[in-house]
Amino acid sequence: MLIKTTLACALAALSSLTMQPAAPALAAGDEAPAAGNPAPATVVWISLDGFRWDYFDRGARTPTLDRLAREGAFTRALAPAFPTLTFPTHVSLYTGVPVSVHGIAANGYFDQRSGQVLRYPPEAALLQAEPIWITAERQGVRTAVLDWPVSHRQTGEITASHFGDGYNPRMPDDARLHQVIHAWRNDRGETPLRLLMGYAVATDSPGHRYGPDAPEMIGVIEEADALIERFLEKVLETARDQLPDGEELYLVITTDHGMSLVRHACNPWHLLGLDPDNEDARVITSGNIANIYLTGLEPESARQRAADEIIAAAREHPFANAYRREHVPARLGYNNPDTVGDVVVILDRGYIFSSRPEAPIVPIEEIGGPLGMHGYDVETNPEMYGFSVIWRYPTPLGGLDLGRVDYTQIHPTICRILGIEPAPDATGTPLELEPAAQPAAR
Ligand SMILES: [Zn+2]
Numbered sequence: 001m002l003i004k005t006t007l008a009c010a011l012a013a014l015s016s017l018t019m020q021p022a023a024p025a026l027a028a029g030d031e032a033p034a035a036g037n038p039a040p041a042t043v044v045w046i047s048l049d050g051f052r053w054d055y056f057d058r059g060a061r062t063p064t065l066d067r068l069a070r071e072g073a074f075t076r077a078l079a080p081a082f083p084t085l086t087f088p089t090h091v092s093l094y095t096g097v098p099v100s101v102h103g104i105a106a107n108g109y110f111d112q113r114s115g116q117v118l119r120y121p122p123e124a125a126l127l128q129a130e131p132i133w134i135t136a137e138r139q140g141v142r143t144a145v146l147d148w149p150v151s152h153r154q155t156g157e158i159t160a161s162h163f164g165d166g167y168n169p170r171m172p173d174d175a176r177l178h179q180v181i182h183a184w185r186n187d188r189g190e191t192p193l194r195l196l197m198g199y200a201v202a203t204d205s206p207g208h209r210y211g212p213d214a215p216e217m218i219g220v221i222e223e224a225d226a227l228i229e230r231f232l233e234k235v236l237e238t239a240r241d242q243l244p245d246g247e248e249l250y251l252v253i254t255t256d257h258g259m260s261l262v263r264h265a266c267n268p269w270h271l272l273g274l275d276p277d278n279e280d281a282r283v284i285t286s287g288n289i290a291n292i293y294l295t296g297l298e299p300e301s302a303r304q305r306a307a308d309e310i311i312a313a314a315r316e317h318p319f320a321n322a323y324r325r326e327h328v329p330a331r332l333g334y335n336n337p338d339t340v341g342d343v344v345v346i347l348d349r350g351y352i353f354s355s356r357p358e359a360p361i362v363p364i365e366e367i368g369g370p371l372g373m374h375g376y377d378v379e380t381n382p383e384m385y386g387f388s389v390i391w392r393y394p395t396p397l398g399g400l401d402l403g404r405v406d407y408t409q410i411h412p413t414i415c416r417i418l419g420i421e422p423a424p425d426a427t428g429t430p431l432e433l434e435p436a437a438q439p440a441a442r
Contacts, residue, residue: 039246039247039248039419040141040194040247040417040418040419040420041194041247041248041249041250041392041417041418041419042192042193042194042195042196042239042243042247042248042249042250043194043195043196043249043250043252043414043417043418044180044196044197044198044235044249044250044251044252045195045196045197045198045252045253045254045414046177046180046197046198046199046200046228046231046251046252046253046254047090047093047148047197047198047199047200047253047254047255047256048200048202048203048224048228048253048254048255049086049199049200049201049202049203049204049255049256050086050202050203050204050205050207050208050255050256050257050258050259050374051202051203051204051221051224051255051258051386051387052203052207052212052255052258052259052383052385052386052387053076053077053078053258053385053386053387054076055203055212055217055221055387056076056221056387058217058218058221059218060217060218060219060221060222060225061222061225062221062222062224062225063225063229064225064226064228064229064232065225065228065253065389068228068232068251068253068389068391069389069399070399071391071392071396071397071398071399072251072389072390072391072392072396072397072399072400073389073390073391073397073398073399073400073401073402073431073433074387074388074389074390074399074400074401074402075387075388075401075402075403075404075405076385076387077385077387077403077404077405078254078255078385078386078387078388078405078407079378079384079385079404079405079406079407080092080093080256080257080378080384080385080386080407081093081098081099081333081407082098082099082332082333082334082377082378083099083106083286083287083288083289083334083346083375083376083377084256084257084258084374084375084376084377084378084384085106085107085257085286085287085289085374085375086107086149086204086256086257087104087106087107087120087121087149087150088102088104088105088106088107089256089257089407090148090149090150090199090256091104091127091129091131091149091150092407092408093254093256093407093410093411094131094132094133094148094151094197094410094411095127095129095130095131095132095411095423095425095426096129096132096407096408096409096410096411096412096422096423096425096426096427096428097129097333097408097425097426098332098333098334099333099334099336099339099340100333100334100335100336100340101128101129101333101336101425102127102128102129102336103126103127103128103129103336103338103339104121104126104127104149104150104339105291105334105336105339105340105341106284106286106287106289106291107119107120107286107287108120108284108285108286109284109286109291109339109340109341110282110284110291110293110295110339110341111126111338111339112293112295112337112338112339113338117282117284120149120167121150122149122150122151122152122153122164122166122167123150123152123153124150124151124152124153124154124155124159124163125153125154125155125156126150127150128336128338129423129425130423130424130425130426131145131151131423132195132197132411132414132415132423133145133151133159133160133163133195133197134158134159134160134423135411135415135420135421135422135423135426136194136195136415136418136420137158137159137160137161138158139420139421140191141194141195141418141419141420142161142187142189142191142192142193142194142195143160143161143162143193143194143195143196143197144160144161144162144163144180144183144184144187144193144195144196144197145160145162145163145164145196145197146162146163146164146176146179146180146183146197146198146199147164147167147176147179147198147199148197148199149167149199151163151164151197152164152165152166152167153165153166161187161189161193162183162187162193164179173200173201173202173227174227174230174231176198176199176200176201177198177199177200177227177231178234179198180196180197180198181231181234181235181238183196184196184238184242185238185241185242187242192242192243192244193242194418195414195418198231200224200227202224202227203217203220203221203224203259204259206220207220207259207372208259208369208370208371208372208373209369209370209371209372210371210372211259211261211262211371211372212258212259212260212261212372212383213261214371228253232251235249235251236393239393248392248393248394248395249392249393249394250390250391250392250393250417251389251390251391251392251393252388252389252390252391252410252414253388253389253390253391254386254388254410255386255387255388256386257374257375257384257386258374258378258383258384258385258386259372259373259374259383260349260350260372260373260374260376260381260383260384261350261371261372262350262351262352262364262369262370262371262372262373263350263351263363263364264319264350264351264352264361264362264363264364265351265352265353265354265356265357265361265362265363265364265366265367266317266320266347266351266352266353266354266357266360266361267353267354267355267356267357267358267359267360267361268283268285268290268345268353268355269283269355270357270359270360271313271314271317271320271360271361272290272292272310272313272314272345273309273310273313274292274310276355279296280294280295280296280297280306281293281294281296281297281306281310282295282296284341285353285354285355286375287352287353287373287374287375288346288347288348288351288352288353288373288375288376289344289345289346289347289353289375290341290344290345290353291340291341291343291344292307292310292341292342292343292344292345293341293342294306294307294341294342294343295342303342307324307342307343310322310343310345311323311324311343314345317361319347319348319350319351320345320346320347320348320351321345321346321347321348322343322344322345322346323343323344323346324342324343324344325337325340325341325342325343325344328340328344331379332377346377348376348380349376349380349381349383352364352370352373352375354367388402388405388410390413390431390433392433397433397434400433402431405431406428407428408426408427408428408429409428409429409430409431410428411423411426411428412426412427412428412429412430413430413431413433415430416430417433
C-alpha cells in the first residue's frame, strides 16, 4: 500500500528540518539556480494509464511504488482535467491547460476546422496548446516522447528530439516503456536528453474489462508495480552511463484518471431522439460524454432550436446533464469552439454511452460490458482521482505527502526541475518538493 501519511503528519515531521544551515553563497560568475531547485536535472516521466488512487488499498503487493513514495514525494489525490478520458487528460498533463485551451475534446471528436472525425488521433499538429517537449526544446533542453497520446508524427520548426510515428496497440507495456530506454541509450545529440516521456496501458484495459472493484485487479495492480520495478532497474543502469556527473535524476509517475463501476449503457441516438444517419446532428461519444455537432444546420435559429430539443430530451433522464457548449460549467474548462460539440451531454457515474443497446438504456450485462469506465467529473466522482510519485536519485525527497494535486501543477513542476520556464499558458503553481520550502507545522 502506498504511504497513507496525511499532509499534516508530513508537515509535522518536516518542521524539525527547518533549522538547516543556509546554503553557501554563490561565488562570482556562478549561475544562479532556478527557484526551488538546486540544479537542472534529468526527468523520466511515465504515465500509468487508469491507475485509480485507491488501488493501493486492495491488498495488492506494490513494493516498488511503495518504495518510490517512501523515498520521494507522492499524492493519492491527483485531480485530472475534464473529461477524465485518456486523450484529453494526458494532453492536459503535458500542456498544463484544460480542453478549452488545448482542444483535444475527447478520445473521439469532430474537428470543425478540418471537417474530420478524429478517433484516438496521434498527430501532435492537432494540439492548440504548447506541449512540454516544445517548451523544453525551445529552451535548449532535449527531449524524447514515446507513445503519449497526441505526441506522434511531429512537424514544425521545433519538435522533440525523439518521437513516434504511430501507436501500436499490440505492443506489450515492457516494450512500450523500453522505447524510452532505447532512445536514451542510442541518442547521439550534442547535449544529453533531459526529459524522457513514456507511457504504459497498465491497469486501464483490465479496469474496463473487470471493473475497478473486481478481485482480478489485485494481480493487475501487482503486475503494474512489477513493470515499474523492471523499468526502474533499466533507468538506473542507463542513468549511470548517460547522466552528467553530479546531476540528479527524477522519476515522475502520473496517471490520467481513475475508474468507476458501470451499471447501465445508453444508446445516445435513442436517448436523445436523434437519427444516426443525420449528419446535421452528428453524435460522437467517448465513455460518458456525447458531443453533438450541429454544423450542417442553417440558419442559426434552426441550430438553436435543434440544440434546445436535444437538451430537453436529455434532461428527461435524471442521470443525464446537457448543456449548450457556451453554458458548460466554467470550472470544467470545456468550451473549445473548434472541437467541443454545440451540445454536450454528460452522464452521471454508473452510466456510459454505447451504440450497442437496442433500447435507450439497458443494464450493462446485457451488452457484455465494459464494467469499468472513466470520463466523469472528479469533483462529483472522487473515483476519478489518480496518484503520482516523484522520486529523486541519488538524493531522496523523504516521503513527502503532497496532498491534493491539480493536473495544472505537473507541467510547471517538471519545468522547474528542468530549470526552464513553463509554457506561457501553463499558469498552474509548481509543487514544492523540497522540505525547506514547506511552511513549518505549528
Ligand atoms: Zn486512460
